[in-house]
Amino acid sequence: MLNFLKKNIALVWAKKHVQKAEEFKRNSEKDQEKLLLSLVDTAKKTLFGREHDFENIRSVEDFQEKVSIADYEDLKPYIERVKRGQANILWTDTPEYFAKTSGTTSGSKYIPISKEGMPYQIAGAQSALFHYIAKKNNADFVQGKMIFLQGSPEMEEVYGIKTGRLSGIVAHHIPNYLQKNRLPSWETNIMEDWEAKVDKIVTETEKENMTLISGIPPWLIMYFEKLTEKHGKKIKQIFPDLQLIVTGGVNYEPYRDKMEDLLGGKVDIVQTFPASEGFFAFQDDYTKEGLLLLTNHGIFYEFVPLEEYGKPNAKRLTLKDIELNKDYALVLTTNSGLWAYSIGDVVRFIYKNPHRILVSGRTKHFTSAFGEHVIAFEVEEAIKAALEKFPAQVTEFHLAPQVNPGNGLPYHEWFIEFEKEPEDVNAFRDELDLQLRKRNTYYDDLISGNILQKLHISLLKKNAFHEYAKSQGKLGGQNKTPRLANDRKIADLLEFYKL
Template identity: 75%
Template sequence: MLSFIKRKIAKFWAKKHLKRSEYYKHNAPKDQEALLLSMVRMAEKTLFGRVHRFEDVRSIEDFRKQVPVIDYEELRPYIERMKKGQANILWPGHPEYFAKTSGTTSGAKYIPISKEGILYQIKAAQSAIFHYITKKNNADFVSGKMIFLQGSPKLEEIYGVKTGRLSGIVAHHIPSYLQKNRLPSYETNCIEDWETKVDKIVEETETQDMTLISGIPPWLIMYFEKLIERTGKKITSLFPNLQLIITGGVNYEPYREKMEELLGRKVDIVQTFPASEGFFAFQDDYQKEGLLLQTNHGIFYEFIPLEEYGKKNARRLTIEEIELNKDYAMVLTTNSGLWAYAIGDVVRFISKNPYRVLVSGRTKHYTSAFGEHVIAYEAEESIKAAVEAYPCSITEFHLAPKVSPQNGQLPYHEWFIEFEKEPENLTAFARKLDTEMRAKNTYYDDLISGNILQPLVVTRLKKNAFQEYAKSQGKLGGQNKIPRLANDRTIAEYLENYKI
């Protein structure tokens, strides 16, 4: 009876939420400008606001004149003041949290999150679930056990500001009505070593009625494989009432086949696009590609055409000015005090009504040793097509340039692939992959046609090669992701130790 009541209540609130959300989906441009100006007014008296003369900002154009696009290094002096306990630096008062992330070039980053900012992180996550409940007419999962593969909820303090991984911070904001259903235990969640933690999670969950599982795809796969190894059962045989998987952090598509194999049957998937800087988008239509951009959740968005990114006088476009099917570097202004902040993510819009995006890559993760500028979306879509043409299962891949091969060969792109199940014809698979890449990137096609590059080369890797690399970098587990594209061979040189 209690389960029935919980499902009814969940459906009622979900339906109510969707009715309210229809307004912002169709009024995004107007809402975005109002949001920016309200945040500017809020922060006029902060140090950043005084330096950038917020009192003169009365329009989006004024804002662009006063506030240049910045990255973390340019923001760091302000953050360091906040870490020393100073108030009113980027946003009124002190931040509620610092989300600590591991930067590749800047070392550890401390992203401020205000009271308003964490509230919108939680609201966006709830909205993703409410959309699912209403559109699928399914709230059965609220009665079972739920697991969130996440970082440790243990937080340190820096001058009174709680500090930790975003997923650990969010763990403190799980609604009380879900806490009884939530796994793993607090003690297990606090284990820092990822492999030890996953082993303990397997132990705690293998006999439970799991109905919802959340995490980024590589670590979900690791968890599922350990469960199967321990029990000898596919995941949906072990958890027959499993209804929903919520995932984010990386593009799900390259993992889909592997996930379905481990699951044993299809399970509903909701893809999301969260980060320490904000919860940007989630899947709201399960028949179409794309994630619904959250335009009323404390974030003002600007978009720089990717080919202009990093150049002087690069255009900064609002959502009203973007074009469909073009790649843009995303720039954020948030109610946690990030101002025209280049987050490093690349998106492309596939719909304007409502605004839906695909995450197509990272501004720093690309391959362009020869001027081709291959981005993640092109690589991921190409490998997806090759897998469909020559059935196989891929755990992970990494693309790096080989600039100076031995024996006077032409340079090439080397694809390091860890196969779970190899294609029957690897040569044909590689040829299909190369054909798809040439179709998606005209610069790459020109280089092949002009005999500047030879067709790509696939290098097979032993099992767990990518896990071992992540472990070697201290980035095993949580929200850590291995770059799929590189412009050098730093990662490639490590992976060469695992060549078959």
């Protein structure tokens, strides 16, 4: 009776929530400028606000003139002062949390989350579920158990500011009505050894009525594989009431075939776009492609055409200026004190009013050793199209340039771990090369002009990417290996896992 009541209440809440959300979808372009000016006004007496003349900002154009695009290194001197307990530096007061993330050039990054910003992290996830329930007209999953594959919820303190991984921070804010249904246990969640943690999660969940499972695709697959190996059954046989998978962190499409094979039955998928800097978007209609951009969640967005990114005087477009099917570097100003912050993600709009996006890559994850500037979206779409013509299945892949092959022309080298290898790898290679040429005219010109030869495929052993991640200390719920690079740092290490 209690579960029946909970299900029906969730359905009513969801429909009311979606109706209310229609307002921000209609007014997103106007609301964005109002939001920016409100953020500037709130922070005008902070150190950053005083240094950047926030008192005299009256428009988006004023803001763009006075505040340059920044990365973490640019904001680091301010963040270091915040870490020492100083208030009113980037935002009023001190942050409620620091989300600690791994960096490359900067070492660990400390992303501030203010008391105003934290509720939006939770609201984004809740809104994704409410939109799903309303569209599905079904909230059965609230009656079963739910699992979130995430980092440890244990936190340290940096001058009184609670610090930890974002997923661990969020674990402290799960609504009470979901807590009783939530797995794994606290003891399991705080385990740092990821493999041992997943083994323990399997033990805790294998006999439960799992109805919702959330996590990034590579680690969902790891969890599902351990379950299927142990029971000799597909996931839908183990969890017949599993209704929904919520995923984020990477593009889901390259993992879809593998996931569907492991699941062995129909499960709805909702994709999301969360980060330490904010909860940006989610799939508001699980039956359609594209993620709804959240324009009323304390974040002002700017979009830099990818071909101009990093150049002096690059265009900084707002929501009203964007074009469909074009790649933009995402720049954020947030109610946690990040100002014109380049997050490193690349998005493309596939719909306006409401504004829906695809995450098409990372500004630092591309291959352009020969001027081709191939991005993640292009390689993921190319391999997806090639797999449609071949009865094969890819576990994971990485693309890197081979500039000095020793003999012959240079080429793109694809390191691919197949779950099911194509019968004719050479034919698959030709199709993959053709599909990439269709998606990137610069690459096509380099091939047709005999500057590059066709791509090469290097076959990797089973579990190669898992073992590589483990060897680099990158095994865990929020870590993922870049799909492509402009150098051979990862490629040289993957050489050890070739067949």
